[in-house]
Amino acid sequence: MRIVHAANMAKTHLSSQVTFLSGSIAGRNYANLMMPSTKESF
Structure with a gap:
């Protein structure tokens, strides 16, 4: 019963x-697509 309660809390x-x-x-994927030159900084 305790495990089920913990799983529900985590969910x-x-x-x-x-x-x-x-x-x-x-947002990160959009930045990677729009600014490929700055992809290394991520």
């Missing part, structure tokens, strides 16, 4: 972070 915490993570990943 809800991660789901709240998914939007921020996907936004930052999309």
Whole structure:
């Protein structure tokens, strides 16, 4: 029962972070596409 509760807590915490993570990943990919000369700095 404790393991299930911990898994549910982790799932809800991660789901709240998914939007921020996907936004930052999309921003980094966009920067890599638009500025290939600065790709090494990432």
